Amino acid sequence: xxxxxxxxxxxxxxxLARFPxxxxxxxxxxxxxxxxxxxxxxxxxxxxxxxxxxLRHGGEHLEVSGDVPAGFAGFxxxxxxxxxxxEERRKPDWGYLDAVDYVFDVPLDALTARGALEASGLPxxxxxx
Numbered sequence: 514x515x516x517x518x519x520x521x522x523x524x525x526x527x528x529l530a531r532f533p534x535x536x537x538x539x540x541x542x543x544x545x546x547x548x549x550x551x552x553x554x555x556x557x558x559x560x561x562x563x564x565x566x567x568l569r570h571g572g573e574h575l576e577v578s579g580d581v582p583a584g585f586a587g588f589x590x591x592x593x594x595x596x597x598x599x600e601e602r603r604k605p606d607w608g609y610l611d612a613v614d615y616v617f618d619v620p621l622d623a624l625t626a627r628g629a630l631e632a633s634g635l636p637x638x639x640x641x642x
Contacts, residue, residue, distance in 0.1 A: 530558035541624055552620040554579075564620040572596050572612075575619060582626040592616045 532538060534557045542551040548568035554561040562579030573593055577585075595615040603612070 529555050529560075532558055534558070539624060541621065543621065548614055548617060550617050550620045552624050554582075562623070564623050566616050566620055568614050568617070572600070572614065573616060575616060582623050584626040585623055588622045588626065589616075589619050592619050592622075 529538065532555075536557070538555045540551070540553045540555070542549070544550070549566065551563070551565045553563035560579050562581045563577075564581065564585075565576040566574055568574070573596060575589065592615040595613075599612060599615070
């Protein structure tokens with residue numbers, strides 16, 4: 514994880530500042546073995562937005578900053594609703610081995626949200642609807 518996000522840590526990471534002012538970078542990290550997901554959009558060496566989830570900090574954990582893509586609140590709220598509904602049905606002795614981490618997908622959904630890839634300048638064909 515450290516090598517994957519090293520370039521994007523901090524408010525204005527030095528490695529991102531090396532890109533030309535007109536460049537954009539989309540960063541996506543998926544570590545299923547630790548249940549960590551991260552995505553961000555950077556432009557001109559600065560974060561436009563970034564979203565991080567790590568199950569270690571709880572099933573509803575999300576760190577969000579910046580001007581997130583349109584539709585973010587909708588898919589975030591749906592993931593949280595599914596998580597809470599699952600928790601209501603869970604029996605105390607089940608543990609988390611059978612649980613679905615719905616919030617894990619939120620940073621990934623942000624990349625494919627309508628408007629996110631267009632804002633990045635990538636072809637719309639990379640977006641899933």
